Structures are given as structure tokens and as C-alpha cells.
Amino acid sequence: MHISEGVLSVPVLVSGAVLSVVGLTIGLHKIKNENIPKVAILSSAFFIASLIHIPLGPASAHLVLNGLVGILLGWAAFPSIFIALLLQTVLFQFGGFTTLGINTFSMAMPGVFSYYIFRGLLHRGKNIVFLGGFLGGALALVVAAAFISLALVITEKSFTAVAGTFFIMHLPVSIIEGIITGFVVVYLKKVKPEALG
Amino acid sequence: MHLEEFSEGSSFLHKADPRLKILVFVLFSVLCATASGIKTPLFYFFYSLTLLLIAKVKIRLLFSRLIVANFFIAFVWFFIPTGYSGNSYIILGPLKLSYEGLNYALSITIKCNAIILATITLLSTSSVFSLAHAMLHLKVPKKLVTVFFLFYRYITVIHEEYLKIKIAASLRGFVPRTTLHTYKTYAYIIGGMLIKSYEKAEEIYKAMLCRGFRGYFPLFEHFHIRKSDIIFSIVSIVVFILIWVKS
Known part of the structure; x- marks a missing residue:
């Protein structure tokens, strides 16, 4: 989920950059030295997971997993998502440099919301854990799509149709995201409960 | 995984100092992204095209990247053009195309492609590790660069783990479909990858502690700026100033 270079207006790009710098500062501050490898290697795993294409009817969707990143890493989701986007820009030219700020914020902030709202549910029984993961994963993607659509509409009023289509396209994907995130947290709860903190 | 495909080459831009390339690139993309109209972005596009001639990257790969990047532009x-609230219209059969809307879409297209060409020719022509190294010289926070370094280093390792799990799944007859079972299987594959990552991270941290890790990697090698790198940067900046004055 990216906005390409050259599309958004200067105020939107600058606000995205400022918000992301704030998030990155908090995130980096929260990573203790002993957690540096953990954040880095989990980010590698998320990067590989986002390359998996999940079948969805006749089409397929690739995972974003920003909700899961948020649930597992909290504020460290900002550096985690930032480095993944930076690498995608350098290697594949997805997204872009000037949009790094707005793209990082749109994906990481909803992840942090999921961390605070749904993490409490992960210490209950299996069905509640699944529900927590489902909502955390699905809503993080919905909110991220809403942020990006909002950035488009603020840039240019006639983007409303583009932004609306973009948002609606992400609704079915967010359900898949929710189901997968739900099963992942149930699995982690079973196999390595300390990962859920 | 074959990732750094554009960094294989021996052109001037492949050999240039990554610190200067990053600085020129940052300046270029900020100026280009904030430009408006058709003429100014077009000047920036010509600058990127010139870089492309110097860098001599793989053309087929370049086109496939451009096509993907232009998906959103499409x-x-x-x-x-149909939704823009401009005054003058071009009537094309049943369609009423706004002249200003067409101009706006064209402007976005030129800007987007100019920056992508600059990304490929200035950033992707360096290896990711030398870019990370350059980021340290450019005062990017050490912790962020350290996380980035380890993140990139372990992508190939985790990818191999993924391929192993995938082969194991297909040996057991797993065929992805739109079913809950498929989603559950993918979730368990991802969960497995995450657990392996946690375990690897603990081992790596212990190994790093044994080697005296204190939160960052000290710089060992240093870059050497050549005279031609400085000339390239000055020429680029002069071009940017000229474009800025012209607009």
C-alpha cells in the first residue's frame, strides 16, 4: 500500500514527514540495545511475509501485516515499517523517498493503535485472542487505507473518486489481514506465549 | 534472492561516492516533488534521463519497474480528467475531459517518473550496505542504521526459512485456495517464521555481546571522495538552481 512519488501536495508530504519523525523518535527511544536484533529480524520476517500472495477469489492480495507489527512491537513499529519502506524504495522503487513520511505514518500509527487497544485481549482464552488479533489486524489496515485516502483528498478535491476506490479496494483485503493476524496470534500464544508480552 | 540488480555495473554512477549521491538525490526529489506545472517537472525529467545515459542500467528491468510504479498513475x-473542476473542456465522444485535469495528470506522471529514474540511477546503483554506511556518515541515528543493517542482513536468511516451510507444506499436499484452511496455513507459516526469528535474534544478540556490542557498529572503512564526484555534485546543483530560477 503506497502512494507514488509526485502525487501528494507539499503540506501533506511535510506533515507526514514530521509525524513520522516524531513516531520514529519515540520508537527508537523505546528499543533497548538488547532488543535491536529482535526488532531488526522480526522486520525481516515481516518483509518476507509481505511478499507472500494470498489467494482471494480469482485475484490475490499481498499482506501488509501492519496490525501484527504493531501488536508485537508497539512504537517500534515506526522504525520497523520505515526501514522496510526505505528498502522497497531502493530495491524495487515502490512508494518513494518523498512519500516515506506519509507512508510510514499511515501504516505504523494504526499498528500502534492496535497495540494499545487490542493487546489486552491477547491474555484471555483462545477465541478472545483470535478476536483481538482479527480486529487488530483488520482495523489497522482499514485505518491505514483511510489515512492514505485522506492524504489524497486533502491534496486535491477531485481525488475523491480515486481515494474512495482505493479505500473500498482495501476492505476485502483487510478481512484476510484480520483472519491471518488472528491465527498468527493464536499460534504464537500456543507455541511462544512470551512473544505476546 | 537476487535483490540488488541495479547495483551491478561499473559506470561512473556505480563508482561514485554514495554520500554525495544520497545528498544530490534528496535535493533532487524534494525539488521535483514540490514543482508544479508541466515545464519545470519536464526539466527535472531531462536531468534524470541524462543520469540514465550515464548509469547504463539494465533497460528491460528498468521498464518493468517503471510499469509497476505507473500503476497508481494509471x-x-x-x-x-473527468472529475477535475476546471473551466475549459475537451469533448471526446461521450466524455467531457477537463483541460486542467489533463495538465494535472500529466504533471504528476512526469514528476513520478523523473524521481523513479533518479532513485534507480543514484540510489539503486550502490549496494544497500554501502548506502547504510553512507547514512551513518550523514548523521542518521546510529540505532536506526544498526536496525536497518541487521534487517537487511537477515532478509535472505528468513527467506530461506520461508522456502523450507513452503516446500514442507507442498510436500504435504498444500494447494492455496480461497478457503479458511489456506489462510490458517499461511498464518502458521508466518507464525513459524516469527518464532524462528525470535530465536535467531536471541542467538545473534548473545554473539554480538561476546564481541563487545554497545548499541551500534563502529565505522571501519571510510569512503574516499574523488574529484569527479565533486564535479558531478556541483554540476547537479547548478542544474537544479537553473531549473529553479527558470520556473
Whole structure:
């Protein structure tokens, strides 16, 4: 989920950059030295997971997993998502440099919301854990799509149709995201409960 | 995984100092992204094209990247010319195309492609590790660069783990479909990858502690700026100033 270079207006790009710098500062501050490898290697795993294409009817969707990143890493989701986007820009030219700020914020902030709202549910029984993961994963993607659509509409009023289509396209994907995130947290709860903190 | 495909080459830009390339690139993309109209972005596009001639990257790969990047742009072309609230219209059969809307879409297209060409020729021509190294010289926070370094280093390792799990799944007859079972299987594959990552991270941290890790990697090698790198940067900046004055 990216906005390409050259599309958004200067105020939107600058606000995205400022918000992301704030998030990155908090995130980096929260990573203790002993957690540096953990954040880095989990980010590698998320990067590989986002390359998996999940079948969805006749089409397929690739995972974003920003909700899961948020649930597992909290504020460290900002550096985690930032480095993944930076690498995608350098290697594949997805997204872009000037949009790094707005793209990082749109994906990481909803992840942090999921961390605070749904993490409490992960210490209950299996069905509640699944529900927590489902909502955390699905809503993080919905909110991220809403942020990006909002950035488009603020840039240019006639983007409303583009932004609306973009948002609606992400609704079915967010359900898949929710189901997968739900099963992942149930699995982690079973196999390595300390990962859920 | 074959990732750094554009960094294989021996052109001037492949050999240039990554610190200067990053600085020129940052300046270029900020100026280009904030430009408006058709003429100014077009000047920036010509600058990127010149870089492309110098860098001599793989053309087929370049085109496939441009096509993917222009997917969103195609989306804009589909909606904007009919939805833009401009005064003058071009009537094309049943369609009423706004002249200003067309201009706007064209401007976005030029800007987007100019920056992508600059990304490929200035950033992707360096290896990711030398870019990370350059980021340290450019005062990017050490912790962020350290996380980035380990993140990139372990992508190939985790990818191999993924391929192993995938082969194991297909040996057991797993065929992805739109079913809950498929989603559950993918979730368990991802969960497995995450657990392996946790365990690897603990081992790596212990190994790093044994080697005296204190939160960052000290710089060992240093870059050497050549005279031609400085000339390239000055020429680029002069071009940017000229474009800025002209607009």
C-alpha cells in the first residue's frame, strides 16, 4: 500500500514527514540495545511475509501485516515499517523517498493503535485472542487505507473518486489481514506465549 | 534472492561516492516533488534521463519497474480528467475531459517518473550496505542504521526459512485456495517464521555481546571522495538552481 512519488501536495508530504519523525523518535527511544536484533529480524520476517500472495477469489492480495507489527512491537513499529519502506524504495522503487513520511505514518500509527487497544485481549482464552488479533489486524489496515485516502483528498478535491476506490479496494483485503493476524496470534500464544508480552 | 540488480555495473554512477549521491538525490526529489506545472517537472525529467545515459542500467528491468510504479498513475489518469473542476473542456465522444485535469495528470506522471529514474540511477546503483554506511556518515541515528543493517542482513536468511516451510507444506499436499484452511496455513507459516526469528535474534544478540556490542557498529572503512564526484555534485546543483530560477 503506497502512494507514488509526485502525487501528494507539499503540506501533506511535510506533515507526514514530521509525524513520522516524531513516531520514529519515540520508537527508537523505546528499543533497548538488547532488543535491536529482535526488532531488526522480526522486520525481516515481516518483509518476507509481505511478499507472500494470498489467494482471494480469482485475484490475490499481498499482506501488509501492519496490525501484527504493531501488536508485537508497539512504537517500534515506526522504525520497523520505515526501514522496510526505505528498502522497497531502493530495491524495487515502490512508494518513494518523498512519500516515506506519509507512508510510514499511515501504516505504523494504526499498528500502534492496535497495540494499545487490542493487546489486552491477547491474555484471555483462545477465541478472545483470535478476536483481538482479527480486529487488530483488520482495523489497522482499514485505518491505514483511510489515512492514505485522506492524504489524497486533502491534496486535491477531485481525488475523491480515486481515494474512495482505493479505500473500498482495501476492505476485502483487510478481512484476510484480520483472519491471518488472528491465527498468527493464536499460534504464537500456543507455541511462544512470551512473544505476546 | 537476487535483490540488488541495479547495483551491478561499473559506470561512473556505480563508482561514485554514495554520500554525495544520497545528498544530490534528496535535493533532487524534494525539488521535483514540490514543482508544479508541466515545464519545470519536464526539466527535472531531462536531468534524470541524462543520469540514465550515464548509469547504463539494465533497460528491460528498468521498464518493468517503471510499469509497476505507473500503476497508481494509471489510476489517476482514469479518474482525474473527468472529475477535475476546471473551466475549459475537451469533448471526446461521450466524455467531457477537463483541460486542467489533463495538465494535472500529466504533471504528476512526469514528476513520478523523473524521481523513479533518479532513485534507480543514484540510489539503486550502490549496494544497500554501502548506502547504510553512507547514512551513518550523514548523521542518521546510529540505532536506526544498526536496525536497518541487521534487517537487511537477515532478509535472505528468513527467506530461506520461508522456502523450507513452503516446500514442507507442498510436500504435504498444500494447494492455496480461497478457503479458511489456506489462510490458517499461511498464518502458521508466518507464525513459524516469527518464532524462528525470535530465536535467531536471541542467538545473534548473545554473539554480538561476546564481541563487545554497545548499541551500534563502529565505522571501519571510510569512503574516499574523488574529484569527479565533486564535479558531478556541483554540476547537479547548478542544474537544479537553473531549473529553479527558470520556473
